[in-house]
Amino acid sequence: MVFYRIERVIAMAFLIYSTWPDSEVAQHAVEHLLQRKLIACANISQPITSAYRWKGEICIDEEVQIWMKTGTKNTDELRAEFLKLHPSEVPAFLVIAIDEQLSHKPFMNWLHIETGK
Numbered sequence: 872m873v874f875y876r877i878e879r880v881i882a883m884a885f886l887i888y889s890t891w892p893d894s895e896v897a898q899h900a901v902e903h904l905l906q907r908k909l910i911a912c913a914n915i916s917q918p919i920t921s922a923y924r925w926k927g928e929i930c931i932d933e934e935v936q937i938w939m940k941t942g943t944k945n946t947d948e949l950r951a952e953f954l955k956l957h958p959s960e961v962p963a964f965l966v967i968a969i970d971e972q973l974s975h976k977p978f979m980n981w982l983h984i985e986t987g988k
Contacts, residue, residue, distance in 0.1 A: 884942050884969040884982055889953070889962060890921060890934040897935050900956040904939065909949040911985035913939040940969075942986035 887910075891897035894915055901913040916936040923930055941949060946966075953964055971979050 886967040887939040888965040889937045894935050910939045910941045911982040942983045
């Protein structure tokens with residue numbers, strides 16, 4: 872068995888991935904999060920096919936993906952609002968740290984302005 876040591880990175884911005892049952896519900900959530908300045912922007916995908924195991928059954932469903940970009944100021948509030956808005960019992964809310972040193976600085980500046988950092 873191989874184990875990898877993962878160092879915790881202190882990030883100033885995050886990319887958050889989630890799936891939603893359809894684009895209408897996803898768009899409503901994104902608009903709500905934008906209005907509250909909890910995210911700077913989001914991308915909503917075309918429908919995808921998702922396959923997963925849920926409560927002992929294999930499920931194949933159509934969903935949409937959302938990729939949200941945010942700063943660190945309101946991450947706890949963002950997660951709380953996200954969980955209120957999402958209709959699933961156990962929604963995916965996966966947080967990926969953004970390496971600001973390698974990212975496009977004007978975009979990162981804009982992201983922080985939009986999320987109130």
